[in-house]
Amino acid sequence: MYKKLIVTSLLLLLSTTLLLAQTKYTVSGTVKQKSSGETLIGVTVMVVEKPTIGVITNEYGFYSVSLPEGNYTLRFSYVGYKQELVPVKLESNVTVSISLVDESSLREVVISSKKDNDNLTKASMGTEVLNMKEAAKIPVVFGEKDLVKTIQLLPGVKSNGEGSNGFSVRGGATDQNLILLDEAPVYNASHLLGFFSSFNSDAIKDATIIKGNSPAQYGGRLSSVLDVKMKEGNNKDYQVSGGLGLISSRLTIEGPIQRDRSSFMISGRRTYADLFARLSSDMKDVKLYFYDLNAKANWAINSKNKLYFSGYFGKDVFSVSTLFGSDWGNATATLRWNSILNSKLFSNTSLIYSNYDFNVGFKTNTSAMNFNSHIRDLNLKQDFTWYANANNTVRMGFNIIHHTITPTKAEGTDIVNNKKSRKGLESAVYVSNSWKVSDVLNIDYGLRFSIYNVLGGGLYNIYKGNKLVDSIKLADGKFGKNYYNLEPRISASYRLNSSATIKVGYARNTQSLHLMSNSTGGSPTDAWIGNSYNIKPEIADQFSVGFSKSLNNNAFELNTEAYYKTMANQIDYRDGADINTVPDIESELLFGKGRAYGIEVLLRKKKGILTGWIGYTLSKTERQINGINSNQWYDAKQDRTHDLSIVGIYTLSERWTLSGTFIYNTGNAVTFPTGKYVLNDMVIYQYGTRNADRMPATHRLDISATYERPARKRWQGSWSFGLYNVYGRRNPFAITFKENKTNPQKIDAVQTSLFQWVPSVTYNFKF
Incomplete structure (x- = not known):
């Protein structure tokens, strides 16, 4: 029975994409930070001539968008970085990888790591992408900037007590949170009996918390995913x-x-x-x-x-x-x-x-x-x-x-x-x-x-x-x-x-x-x-x-x-x-x-x-x-x-x-x-x-x-x-x-x- 259900679900998922696949050529590539070469997660890549078409880079900085043959302009935008416009002539599959200039390294004026209208355009629910620069400014005990303490300030995420780094999400227990560090599960994310978290913010590039409605690639916990x-x-x-x-x-x-x-x-x-x-x-x-x-x-x-x-x-x-x-x-x-x-x-x-x-x-x-x-x-x-x-x-x-x-x-x-x-x-x-x-x-x-x-x-x-x-x-x-x-x-x-x-x-x-x-x-x-x-x-x-x-x-x-x-x-x-x-x-x-x-x-x-x-x-x-x-x-x-x-x-x-x-x-x-x-x-x-x-x-x-x-x-x-x-x-x-x-x-x-x-x-x- 389970095999039939899986096969049926796969066919339903793939049939939609096959029926809609009418493109001829693909432009793809990787987006990085110019000053360091770090890949950038969540960069918006829009087609200027077709404003309804756009993608974002995945967790490894990669993007891909398919279009009919023609001339286009790709707009790469990311909050805190200088916007880039790149002309593309599509006569075959092409690779366009670019590096964005980090304006916030000159003067930090923006604290949001998200696109201005992410909350309107994405179907995902209960998801927050955290900004490490923002977390560095939030006061915490002992003055140590702390990723988990910042998470506990979000609605739906509850601290388990004074000085504790444990947290519960939407009624879940402490163990019902999947905490990942570069894909590896962390079973106790606290130091010093809970006064510090296990995450040294200086070493962290990106963190996302998902409150229950996680994509299918995540599993094993009931309440949330903290992906660091x-x-x-x-x-x-x-x-x-x-x-x-x-x-x-x-x-x-x-x-x-x-x-x-x-x-x-x-x-x-x-x-x-x-x-x-x-x-x-x-x-x-x-x-x-x-x-x-x-x-x-x-x-x-x-x-x-x-x-x-x-x-x-x-x-x-x-x-x-x-x-x-x-x-x-x-x-x-x-x-x-x-x-x-x-x-x-x-x-x-x-x-x-x-x-x-x-x-x-x-x-x-x-x-x-x-x-x-x-x-x-x-x-x-x-x-x-x-x-x-x-x-x-x-x-x-x-x-x-x-x-x-x-x-x-x-x-x-x-x-x-x-x-x-x-x-x-x-x-x-x-x-x-x-x-x-x-x-x-x-x-x-x-x-x-x-x-x-x-x-x-x-x-x-x-x-x-x-x-x-x-x-x-x-x-x-x-x-x-x-x-x-x-x-x-x-x-x-x-x-x-x-x-x-x-x-x-x-x-x-x-x-x-x-x-x-x-x-x-x-x-x-x-x-x-x-x-x-x-x-x-x-x-x-x-x-x-x-x-x-x-x-x-x-x-x-x-x-x-x-x-x-x-x-x-x-x-x-x-x-x-x-x-x-x-x-x-x-x-x-x-x-x-x-x-x-x-x-x-x-x-x-x-x-x-x-x-x-x-x-x-x-x-x-x-x-x-x-x-x-x-x-x-x-x-x-x-x-x-x-x-x-x-x-x-x-x-x-x-x-x-x-x-x-x-x-x-x-x-x-x-x-x-x-x-x-x-x-x-x-x-x-x-x-x-x-x-x-x-x-x-x-x-x-x-x-x-x-x-x-x-x-x-x-x-x-x-x-x-x-x-x-x-x-x-x-x-x-x-x-x-x-x-x-x-x-x-x-x-x-x-x-x-x-x-x-x-x-x-x-x-x-x-x-």
């Missing part, structure tokens, strides 16, 4: 940049290996708060720091083939003398081959490695104990882009991921651990088409077919009502339980007039990896597990409708979207679950369904000396799981009713830029104790309805100022000054409970807050 791409490196000249801050510093070096043909980029970052802490006699044995390294190299074999290699390594270290120590981190590597097979067909082949692990150790005079876990992936991915004609762009491909998952296991002096790694094979094939039906109607549609195979090498227990009923031991290399899912996606935009568009969309996503966590924000010791005989793939169906409008000659942009999402096979712990010492965590799990719905509003000012945005989200997220809350609906732990963010960036003069952010959000849903009793001299708290209580609301104002020093020959420098939490609001990080000292019958709630005021000073340089 590293810089390729300057192939024209050598360049050094970096920054010195109060608790961290960073350095980036890039340049040509062979001028105009190959280049490299290396970027490193480290915190050094632990070095200052050691000046105190009480803290001399404490270690608390992180470091990370990004590296990338590319080589143009010829005009049609290019090789890339990129890698990332990050590690956090926390220890107290020799008694306690912990470290965790990510490592990724991507080997990619881009090939222009012909003027209409572009190929990208990738071999990807990803690893996340953590280790925690305790030691006494007589014993030692270690906890460790990891997830390791090997991924083969093939993607084709076919520019069928001026109105149809088809993407198709496949990917195969081999997962090796080692659950949290304890090893020690008096412990014999028999836990083994579990393995799974996650595969998918997909096809999609971006179809420009007319001047006012655009449709993106596609289909993804995903498979998850439980592989041998471990023991799988089968539970019914949390009671063990059977066990299956699979030998290495053997296939066990198999799961198959079809994932259709479609979105459409209809242009009402020159300044307004309505959009609708539907997408099904599935997820076969699950993060076992009992907190909202997550921690490094949270463990991933795959599908099993008890755990089925999570499934989400999202319906959305939106309205976009440009105002005041594109100076303002208004985007609103409403969504309704249903979720199947959701996972939660049973009441009283023992997740730290239980031999098999699956015995503590319950399964059910969920729903999330809401409305998002984004008003953005894109032009002038004052730019920024106001984002607001009104939403609800619930779960219904048999065995919890008498089988009734209850609030999910990431449920928050209101989220408001206000961002302003004001260009005071050629040298000074001021910026500020204000955020307000409803507190997370939590479960507080309703009573207590004493058993064997131990105080045991009794809890009521799951997530029936709320943390206090969070609100905060942050400000910063940036001073650009006059350039001296090749040296460019700037100072950034910031104050996090201007009015000293004590926002909740955690709430704990203890017995009242004067009245043992009462329980006191104690709120822990992290930061009241955090000043920051950073010096950035480039030469």
Whole structure:
């Protein structure tokens, strides 16, 4: 049945393009930045003589457009770059590759990375392309420009708490976000317990977040895709940049290996708060720091083939003398081959490695104990882009991921651990088409077919009502339980007039990896597990409708979207679950369904000396799981009713830029104790309805100022000054409970807050 459905879908997708294919010749090429040779993503290529025909460059800077024989003029435009007009005489297929001049390197006056009317012309929904220059101006804790912190200021994206880099999107949990760095999955995108993200902004070229309505080439998560791409490196000249801050510093070096043909980029970052802490006699044995390294190299074999290699390594270290120590981190590597097979067909082949692990150790005079876990992936991915004609762009491909998952296991002096790694094979094939039906109607549609195979090498227990009923031991290399899912996606935009568009969309996503966590924000010791005989793939169906409008000659942009999402096979712990010492965590799990719905509003000012945005989200997220809350609906732990963010960036003069952010959000849903009793001299708290209580609301104002020093020959420098939490609001990080000292019958709630005021000073340089 599945084979027939796939074949039918492929025929439907391709028949449209074949029927409409009436062109004779194709002009194609690559667009780069003139000063560095970096390829540019999302450049608009328009045909002046046919203003309704146009394309944008893909994620590798490639474009292709087919036209009848004749003379044309191509207009290349990209915000912040000088527009170029190129005459083309089409008598055969031709290649036109150009380099655009970066005007913002002379004077940065634009903060938007998008075409002025992208929100009107594209069918994609819930998609935001982030600008790294804009992110650099937004004040954050410790003054470190942060990609993930910027994402959390967008509607529909919710921070998981004060100081946390975890986020939830449209009611999804932290693990339901697919985070990619040069196509490699990043399983924990935070440093220093969530105060920094894993992404060094100096090494990042482009970042896009897609909230649920992702194209068919993405899969494996329910809620969102954060697709981050590293810089390729300057192939024209050598360049050094970096920054010195109060608790961290960073350095980036890039340049040509062979001028105009190959280049490299290396970027490193480290915190050094632990070095200052050691000046105190009480803290001399404490270690608390992180470091990370990004590296990338590319080589143009010829005009049609290019090789890339990129890698990332990050590690956090926390220890107290020799008694306690912990470290965790990510490592990724991507080997990619881009090939222009012909003027209409572009190929990208990738071999990807990803690893996340953590280790925690305790030691006494007589014993030692270690906890460790990891997830390791090997991924083969093939993607084709076919520019069928001026109105149809088809993407198709496949990917195969081999997962090796080692659950949290304890090893020690008096412990014999028999836990083994579990393995799974996650595969998918997909096809999609971006179809420009007319001047006012655009449709993106596609289909993804995903498979998850439980592989041998471990023991799988089968539970019914949390009671063990059977066990299956699979030998290495053997296939066990198999799961198959079809994932259709479609979105459409209809242009009402020159300044307004309505959009609708539907997408099904599935997820076969699950993060076992009992907190909202997550921690490094949270463990991933795959599908099993008890755990089925999570499934989400999202319906959305939106309205976009440009105002005041594109100076303002208004985007609103409403969504309704249903979720199947959701996972939660049973009441009283023992997740730290239980031999098999699956015995503590319950399964059910969920729903999330809401409305998002984004008003953005894109032009002038004052730019920024106001984002607001009104939403609800619930779960219904048999065995919890008498089988009734209850609030999910990431449920928050209101989220408001206000961002302003004001260009005071050629040298000074001021910026500020204000955020307000409803507190997370939590479960507080309703009573207590004493058993064997131990105080045991009794809890009521799951997530029936709320943390206090969070609100905060942050400000910063940036001073650009006059350039001296090749040296460019700037100072950034910031104050996090201007009015000293004590926002909740955690709430704990203890017995009242004067009245043992009462329980006191104690709120822990992290930061009241955090000043920051950073010096950035480039030469």
